[in-house]
Amino acid sequence: MKHETLVSEKASEVWGYRKMRTVEIQAKSILSESKIYEWTINPYRGCQHGCSYCYARFMKRFTHHRESWGDFVDAKVNAPGLLAEEVKKKKVGRVWISGVCDPYQPIEEEYEITRRYLEVLQGNGWPVTIQTKSPLVLRDLDLLKRFDQLEVGFSIGTGDEELRSIFEPKAPRIEERINALKILHREEVRTYVMIAPMLPKTETLPSQLQGKVDYVVIDKMNYHYADWVYRKYGLERARMNEFFAQKGTELAYLFRMREIPCQLVF
Ligand code: SF4
Numbered sequence: 001m002k003h004e005t006l007v008s009e010k011a012s013e014v015w016g017y018r019k020m021r022t023v024e025i026q027a028k029s030i031l032s033e034s035k036i037y038e039w040t041i042n043p044y045r046g047c048q049h050g051c052s053y054c055y056a057r058f059m060k061r062f063t064h065h066r067e068s069w070g071d072f073v074d075a076k077v078n079a080p081g082l083l084a085e086e087v088k089k090k091k092v093g094r095v096w097i098s099g100v101c102d103p104y105q106p107i108e109e110e111y112e113i114t115r116r117y118l119e120v121l122q123g124n125g126w127p128v129t130i131q132t133k134s135p136l137v138l139r140d141l142d143l144l145k146r147f148d149q150l151e152v153g154f155s156i157g158t159g160d161e162e163l164r165s166i167f168e169p170k171a172p173r174i175e176e177r178i179n180a181l182k183i184l185h186r187e188e189v190r191t192y193v194m195i196a197p198m199l200p201k202t203e204t205l206p207s208q209l210q211g212k213v214d215y216v217v218i219d220k221m222n223y224h225y226a227d228w229v230y231r232k233y234g235l236e237r238a239r240m241n242e243f244f245a246q247k248g249t250e251l252a253y254l255f256r257m258r259e260i261p262c263q264l265v266f
Pocket of ligand 1: 048049051055056099100101102133171
């Protein structure tokens, strides 16, 4: 482990059938520059959601883990303290939480590192964009509402629960995500949905999301990690450029018909 110090580790049963290895580590620095927003921070290394297409699995190269992606998490237990020091030295800019893990994956319930990040950022007036698949974000609603500039985005790649369970078997159900968006939007928290990777059966999303989001972004995010899943379920057509071009354009049209701002980013 090049940049962190190991503090402790444990293994636990999760999801009733797989071992999850949790390692507590001391990070050396925390705020990183980002191409998408000014800054990005990650409370954890690894992600329990373990989505088949996840591009963040490259992070495994920077760890000693032999476990599969989704079966380990390193918790950066000293990171909120580090962040409190770094925000005093660095230029204020929007912080993306997070680029290479879900900040509200199940382990956050125990460690609350994301919540402590938010306390630091809110206290120092930094703008924040949260991206998650988990309704656990609602736990922090009190804090989210205190920000001047904050938005919460949910990743939803399909409107079909069966497809969701094929590509993201350990992530929260679509209905749970949409319900969380509804509550956030009702509480006047700015919300968005990232449809990425765009999977088949997205046509229902414009009606499902109406009145719950401020905007939508559609991306193909075709990283090939999930090629075997597309092959196994006979979905190869859905990772072709023609599919993304046609379905993306149709979907963007359906959102705009409902006056939901929508951006295609491919
Ligand atoms: S929730 Fe995001 S970071 Fe976590 S495994 Fe899925 S795609 Fe990767």
